[in-house]
Amino acid sequence: xxxxxxxxxxxxxxxxxxxxxxxxxxxxxxxxxxxxxxxxxxxxxxxxxxxxxxxxxxxxxxxxxxxxxxxxxxxxxxxxxxxxxxxxxxxxxxxxxxxxxxxxxxxxxxxxxxxxxxxxxxxxxxxxxxxxxxxxxxxxxxxxxxxxxxxxxxxxxxxxxxxxxxxxxxxxxxxxxxxxxxxxxxxxxxxxxxxxxxxxxxxxxxxxxxxxxxxxxxxxxxxxxxxxxxxxxxxxxxxxxxxxxxxxxxxxxxxxxxxxxxxxxxxxxxxxxxxxxxxxxxxxxxxxxxxxxxxxxxxxxxxxxxxxxxxxxxxxxxxxxxxxxxxxxxxxxxxxxxxxxxxxxxxxxxxxxxxxxxxxxxxxxxxxxxxxxxxxxxxxxxxxxxxxxxxxxxxxxxxxxxxxxxxxxxxxxxxxxxxxxxxxxxxxxxxxxxxxxxxxxxxxxxxxxxxxxxxxxxxxxxxxxxxxxxxxxxxxxxxxxxxxxxxxxxxxxxxxx
Amino acid sequence: xxxxxxxxxxxxxxxxxxxxxxxxxxxxxxxxxxxxxxxxxxxxxxxxxxxxxxxxxxxxxxxxxxxxxxxxxxxxxxxxxxxxxxxxxxxxxxxxxxxxxxxxxxxxxxxxxxxxxxxxxxxxxxxxxxxxxxxxxxxxxxxxxxxxxxxxxxxxxxxxxxxxxxxx
Numbered sequence: 001x002x003x004x005x006x007x008x009x010x011x012x013x014x015x016x017x018x019x020x021x022x023x024x025x026x027x028x029x030x031x032x033x034x035x036x037x038x039x040x041x042x043x044x045x046x047x048x049x050x051x052x053x054x055x056x057x058x059x060x061x062x063x064x065x066x067x068x069x070x071x072x073x074x075x076x077x078x079x080x081x082x083x084x085x086x087x088x089x090x091x092x093x094x095x096x097x098x099x100x101x102x103x104x105x106x107x108x109x110x111x112x113x114x115x116x117x118x119x120x121x122x123x124x125x126x127x128x129x130x131x132x133x134x135x136x137x138x139x140x141x142x143x144x145x146x147x148x149x150x151x152x153x154x155x156x157x158x159x160x161x162x163x164x165x166x167x168x169x170x171x172x173x174x175x176x177x178x179x180x181x182x183x184x185x186x187x188x189x190x191x192x193x194x195x196x197x198x199x200x201x202x203x204x205x206x207x208x209x210x211x212x213x214x215x216x217x218x219x220x221x222x223x224x225x226x227x228x229x230x231x232x233x234x235x236x237x238x239x240x241x242x243x244x245x246x247x248x249x250x251x252x253x254x255x256x257x258x259x260x261x262x263x264x265x266x267x268x269x270x271x272x273x274x275x276x277x278x279x280x281x282x283x284x285x286x287x288x289x290x291x292x293x294x295x296x297x298x299x300x301x302x303x304x305x306x307x308x309x310x311x312x313x314x315x316x317x318x319x320x321x322x323x324x325x326x327x328x329x330x331x332x333x334x335x336x337x338x339x340x341x342x343x344x345x346x347x348x349x350x351x352x353x354x355x356x357x358x359x360x361x362x363x364x365x366x367x368x369x370x371x372x373x374x375x376x377x378x379x380x381x382x383x384x385x386x387x388x389x390x391x392x393x394x395x396x397x398x399x400x401x402x403x404x405x406x407x408x409x410x411x412x413x414x415x416x417x418x419x420x421x422x423x424x425x426x427x428x429x430x431x432x433x434x435x436x437x438x439x440x441x442x443x444x445x446x447x448x449x450x451x452x453x454x455x456x457x458x459x460x461x462x463x464x465x466x467x468x469x470x471x472x473x474x475x476x477x478x479x480x481x482x483x484x485x486x487x488x489x490x491x492x493x494x495x496x497x
Numbered sequence: 498x499x500x501x502x503x504x505x506x507x508x509x510x511x512x513x514x515x516x517x518x519x520x521x522x523x524x525x526x527x528x529x530x531x532x533x534x535x536x537x538x539x540x541x542x543x544x545x546x547x548x549x550x551x552x553x554x555x556x557x558x559x560x561x562x563x564x565x566x567x568x569x570x571x572x573x574x575x576x577x578x579x580x581x582x583x584x585x586x587x588x589x590x591x592x593x594x595x596x597x598x599x600x601x602x603x604x605x606x607x608x609x610x611x612x613x614x615x616x617x618x619x620x621x622x623x624x625x626x627x628x629x630x631x632x633x634x635x636x637x638x639x640x641x642x643x644x645x646x647x648x649x650x651x652x653x654x655x656x657x658x659x660x661x662x663x664x665x
Binding site: 352355356357358359360362363365385386387413414415417418419420422423425426429456462463464465466467468469470471472473474475477478479481482483485 | 532567648
């Protein structure tokens with residue numbers, strides 16, 4: 001639809017904030033449509049509010065609560081004549097009730113159907129559905145299904161396996177079995193631990209994946225019979241179970257494996273007649289085995305790496321299928337070129353256990369150059385507060401290959417200037433120089449196993465001197481005192497000390 | 498030396514003086530020729546011991562932020578008078594600082610309350626986790642800075658105890 005008048009909606013309201021609101025608005029404006037946002041007072045000075053054609057203030061007991069208030073958001077959409085709502089990620093993006101309320105108000109929800117949100121939102125139901133449809137889920141055995149055959153069924157799960165109390169949580173009573181001849185003995189121990197900790201000895205077991213990778217596949221469906229995959233993303237570098245670096249292609253896959261995992265994802269989306277952009281997440285073991293983990297029925301934080309290697313604007317595709325268009329192309333039309341890596345720029349102190357930091361954005365010079373994309377909602381003069389998630393920007397690097405992308409990333413991270421609030425850019429540079437990262441040999445426990453990457457390295461004397469000199473000459477009381485004393489006396493003064 | 502900057506947990510003493518063509522930086526173990534030319538948008542050119550470096554500098558109150566060689570650093574100017582005063586007063590245990598940014602979940606004491614070491618003073622919330630702040634020693638609460646629901650930054654003064662000297 002090259003003519004904006006052909007769209008069934010002319011204004012799209014973004015029910016989100018920060019970088020993703022800016023990201024969605026960019027495509028909306030590019031298509032000749034009007035963009036609207038809702039915002040809490042804490043976000044008044046942000047880029048999304050400045051960019052939008054309509055910005056409507058919403059309120060709530062906390063800033064986060066206001067973005068979760070569906071009724072206020074729908075009222076805001078009506079007040080500016082928005083015919084569609086884009087939920088971004090997080091907040092209400094996977095909320096079935098919100099999706100239904102939006103549609104009941106006669107507004108299009110830029111996302112899947114409420115039924116699809118519901119199916120994939122319940123992890124157990126999603127897993128059962130996917131398994132029944134013939135796709136791989138981690139082998140498991142639940143004692144309650146048939147207690148008499150539990151040992152036998154557990155043996156079939158295969159080693160290594162993990163025994164967990166059904167009533168459990170927090171790792172208590174969990175046992176890893178690497179030698180199946182010990183299975184019965186370990187089941188008895190697990191049972192007695194479960195009994196002791198939870199007063200319930202029932203167990204279940206599942207295949208244990210050692211040092212797994214997190215690999216996910218981008219899919220696109222039009223809800224009218226067409227589904228394609230848009231290749232995979234490797235998201236194994238995580239801290240506190242959150243991704244911080246994502247890339248595509250995954251260094252773990254060869255062409256055959258890539259085809260297998262990507263087609264599995266597309267098959268799952270096809271099985272539910274999926275409409276919207278979505279992500280199928282897999283756990284990927286060291287010997288190439290992979291199992292369905294979950295499906296996210298929304299745009300993902302790390303979607304830009306996919307856009308960078310395929311040239312597909314995923315937000316544009318979301319808008320098109322929500323408008324009732326067909327995809328209009330097939331799997332063979334989706335091509336990729338080069339390598340892309342995304343770095344989540346967090347306001348946090350890696351050396352202090354990745355604790356969040358806050359502060360004013362006194363100076364912001366985003367990196368620039370060919371293959372450098374900066375997705376951010378903050379501006380110079382703004383403020384990083386503890387009201388929201390500490391992710392302040394995403395730096396996306398495109399290179400001819402992985403080596404080129406890493407080299408470009410190092411340069412871009414060096415050139416990223418943000419003063420007033422500590423960020424993780426120096427930590428990210430240490431990470432991408434680690435031999436295991438360079439080799440693409442990482443797993444989800446990589447950062448926990450290598451805490452030295454997060455630690456502050458010793459500072460070279462020259463750096464210390466430069467910092468003290470720059471600080472001294474930028475501090476008025478020090479400079480004034482120095483300027484007030486003639487050269488000769490100043491030197492004597494320092495000797496006296 | 499009267500002046501000092503705090504960088505991380507370390508304090509660095511230094512002095513600045515004029516030279517014929519710039520400044521001299523006097524550190525504990527050496528003196529280095531130095532100069533700084535500032536440009537637009539925080540950009541500046543630092544000359545240190547004959548070497549030139551492009552830096553970006555921003556200041557806010559006593560904080561100086563410097564981007565040097567691809568990394569950002571924060572230094573805090575320590576006022577000479579404040580340092581003198583701090584040396585004569587009670588220990589850091591009299592000031593309870595926020596270990597990380599967050600918000601107050603509950604406050605269980607008020608100014609004037611006598612507390613014993615380990616007693617719960619307040620509960621804060623950060624990163625979706627609650628953290629309990631306990632009294633670092635026996636004493637009397639001098640002031641409580643925040644009410645329930647208020648937010649604060651890292652190192653904010655949450656509450657203060659009356660210094661032992663004052664209590665006598």
